[in-house]
Amino acid sequence: MAHHRVANQVRILKNRLLMLLMSVSVLAQAQTTSDAFLPGDLLPDAPELAPRGRFAVGVRTLKLVHKAQLDVLHTKDGTSPTYDRPLTVEVWYPALIPAGKAQLVTYEEVLGRANDPKRPLVPFTFGGRALREAEPDPAGGNPAGGAYPLVIVSHGYPGSRLLLTYLTENLASKGYVVVAIDHTESTYRDLSGFPSTLLNRSLDDLFVLNEMARLGAKNANNFLAGLVNADNTALIGYSMGGYGALNVMGAGYSAQAVKFFGQLANGSTALQTRTLSDPGFKASLDSRIKVMVAFAPWGMERGVWDAEGLAGLTRPSLFIAGSKDDVSGYEKGIKAIYEGAVNADRYLLTYVNARHNVAPNPPPAATLKPGQPLDDYQHFSEPAWNERRINNINQHFVTAFLGLHLKGLDYAKYLTLPENANDSPWNGFKPRTSVGLEMRHAKP
Template sequence: MLTLKTRLLFLFLLITCYAQSQTTDAFLPGDPLPDAPELAARGTYGVGVRTLKLTHKAQVDVLRTKDGKSPVYDRPLTLEVWYPARIPAGKAQRVTYEEVLGRANDPKRPLVPFSFTGRALRDAEPDAGGGAYPLVIVSHGYPGSRFLLTYLTENLASKGYVVVAIDHTESTYRDLGGFPSTLLNRPLDDLFVLDELTRLSAKTSSHFLAGLANTDKTALIGYSMGGYGVLNVAGAGFSAQAAKFFGQLTGGSTALQTRTMAAPDYKASQDPRIKAVVAFAPWGMERGVWDAEGLAGLKLPTMFVAGSKDDVSGYEKGIKAIYDGAVNADRYLLTYINARHNVAPNPPPAAALKPGHFDDYQHFSEPAWNERRINNINQHFVTAFLGIHLKGMDYAKYLALPENSDAESWTGFKPRTSVGLEMRHAKP
């Protein structure tokens, strides 16, 4: 027989657990905290989401290179597309994303399925009332997935963008393969997806994207190895040292040479449809992936986002060195002081908070920062940057800031909240 005290304690625990579950469900990745900067708020469009399957035919299968020769394969790509949508009356913008913790082929970190909720409606009718919307292509880290930045993808779709996030084959949690595949395929995947979205969004297409995306106004967003890839697509050709490093990893493959600054066809691959780039913690500079000539090839408006203590991509000799070397680009560098590498992902999912998942938790977390706070700040600045370059919006005041946020309150931030940040800006 339970005592009254025990019953009351049990009831209290039940109420507490219920309240916590309700709070967790109500506050989803990307929702604005009370101190979120101005442009972090969602836009006026409803958000739909759909999954697409594509195949990039006859690609170099660098993971099966032997004696310097590589077979070819049909490379599958899964995309998640968020877009402005019409939300029927009485329908909630809720979607369940299915994801995993762990790493494929690593017995020490087995795959653990989990799900989390987002603010979008699966298969909603597109909102064609806004005409064709600018396109944003999002590229995750190594490993990662198309769901790694849903706080940002959903937010941008609500502001009138078609946003496409790529599952880079052999680079996701579920199918993690050798690093050379990531080194070679990141820029190739990005360009292929841009071409496919152009085809699918043509007005004569029978696809749901017909007339919905304006790929002549495209931005690329990449995180870590995704940042490596989008910078190369945007004009930062790889160095001869990068091609040599790639050959050593693969047993003699020369496939990466086509993406070097010296390659005859590289400059011709620069795509005029791409208008702007956002690179979160791009990897590669400390490994000699770019030299001065390669960085000078970056001429598109670019926003870099970094942590001053990044121990994966490096800061002074890594991301900041890329920013300094991109002398022909109108560029920004947003720095989170004392942050490490994880300045882009969603907050750690609930599954990563359980005992035994410290490595998975560290994959998302920042020791000195609140990840939801980082998410809101990213939403604010990416909205301003893409609004200027893809939509011609008058958002310049949000980027014309004192370098040190501690010295003077930044425009768009609530009083006493613009702390621990730096914003650099340089023009060609």
Template sequence: MQSSVRLVRVLLMTLFVGAALSGQAQENKDSFVFGDPLPDAPELAARGTSKVGVRTLKLTHPGQMDVLHAKDGKTPLYDRPLTVEIWYPARIPAGKAEFTQYDEVMGVANDPKRPLIPYTFAGRALRDAEPEPGQGAYPLVIVSHGYPGSRLMFTYLTENLASKGYVVVSIDHTESTYRDAAAFPSTLLNRALDELFVLNEMDRLSKKDSKSFLAGLLDANNTALVGYSMGGYGVLNATGAGYSEQAGKLFGQMASGSTALQVRSTGAPEYKASQDSRIKAVVAFAPWGMERGVWDANGLAGLTRPTLFVAGSKDDVSGYEKGIKAIYDGAVNADRYMLTYVNARHNVAPNPPPTESLKPGLPFGEYMRYAEPAWNERRINNINQHFVTAFLGIHLKGLDYGKYFDLKENDADGPWTGFKPRTSVGLEMRHAKP
């Protein structure tokens, strides 16, 4: 009798816990995720009509220069692993929710003051969903994070673009992520090389005989690069801004005399040969390097693709007047825009601070890795969604979105096109043609 009672209690408890977990899952999938529009979000911030799938893919770039083990000017080779996260228009089966949890960490590898702390956050995408074929192959967007950083830093933007008919691939740059951050020379050398390799891999995997879920799904000949901070440094180099002689000297000082960076320098035959016509547009959030002499006038003159720069006027990492704005001014052969968040510092691209970063006792840096002192990060995210949607819509899809850039430098003469009244305050937009 007692065993029967215990069995009934166990069954009832199982049903209760199951119902609670089911309710929690329902609550999670319907709750706010990064990138959802605020009431004051500009017009193009809202999600598109496509549902979104997400997958993780492991890649290997063979025979790369291992600058972290350079010695006496000699640089060995290694097979460089890269993990990418891919968002794409997807079919969501009946009974399935467009919901996922991303696995992330706070902290920095090899820093005892900031130990790695795993956490999760919600996303609006279905893991491993079947792709939704378009009327043609979708444009490709490749995203590159800062140092250190993560392929998951920009889910507000990557999910949003996938819902608008793009295949979006965000890279974990080996030796440059929170989990494996290593010495800086690896980041200096590998950013553009990683981005171009991922472009080649996406091209290969999109072939109809590849047996990949990407087969026929994307058009690598219609690609944009998006980079933040060191990612911005990389996407500019990948698209024509060759590094200066001073950059090569700085690299050699940090990498035991290695000359590996020369292959990405202005005038190098290898660099000229790497210029890729498949890349049609560039978005550079707070690109690093100008204040350190990474580029000179000759290098910046090599930028010829349409480019959208995004900056904070108080950026204390990449610099503004002598940093990001100087790159914008020096890119004399590109049709370029620069969106400035007045009084923002460096964090003009990432997700908002995760709730875990608010816990007492954590290092202040875990919150400030994402937060902007003078701005609401969710508002920045919505504005970024709006302008990146417009910019890529023009250059990758041929959409008539020019009105969203036909703006006064600020809103002194009235609100900007696409913005609700009183909500474009604190923004500046510059435009310069070749």
């Protein structure tokens, strides 16, 4: 009898321990998802347009294939074979969240570089505020009427489609369909030769625009059917993404860029098709893309554009840069692009004393682990700025710029500002919080 009593007590203790462990697990999960600070969450001093909009957010992954593309990484004697180029994209969109479902998602990413033995790929996860595979919110819920405007996002080299989730989720919550591209041969997982990035950035952007238009057609057999208006598109690019975005918007590459490309790609002249002198270049410019946001665009210091090429940019553009950018350059790099784009209505937002990382999510927790290479942390970090604050400021200004041009909202006051925020407070910022920023504006 005593044996049975002891056995029962052991079972009771085991059950209680199991319940305790389950409670701890649930609590830990809550603290690392709903209660934790996730990319894009607001700091107390976030500017006025940084908060999320009225829409819940869904997210899905799509696999696309761009057929018969030049494989410039296998060029021999100037001739390249072709291949079917796979492109994975992530799509965020206004969504309906069922009762009892949390608007939370776990993203899977890696640190390191695919082609660097000293920086092996290290998987990690981080959270976001969206629901995987959620049902779309019908476009009729859009206050502007019709389908939602499209935003295409292009990452750096290397990078991934998940590098700017603080911004992609935020824009989707404000009534945009946002698609971010994994540029093949340019991500952490598959990083390969630079010529692929130099050629394919603009081509990938245009292909994804066409695919989103196809998938968003009213009669399409797809969750995007009737949801997205590809005729009202913005293009956002960071670093090499900005390099490609400028070209898509009309800034044809220079003869020097073609020569540089040929030196890297075994004599290939494929980049010639993206220059102003090529007969097909102007025909490729797509009027469906209305505006561009270019974070720290690369290339000007390498002679990728000349005055004639930059003059080809004619659509409204927002440039965002750090005044100490040591990758793309500032005075002779990003600022020179802004000054040379004489035919565009353009803005230049500058983070004073920031370097190159003015676009990505904050450094993930995985970069803080002992023994992790410093380069992984510095791929995200800004030495003189709080990255979460940069994220909030970017949310504010990108919202203002896209809202003004794609939705006709009365947001000009958030962009028409004194050049130096240290001299006079800026609209939309709490007292004493716009310090360290500059905004320039020039018209054609």
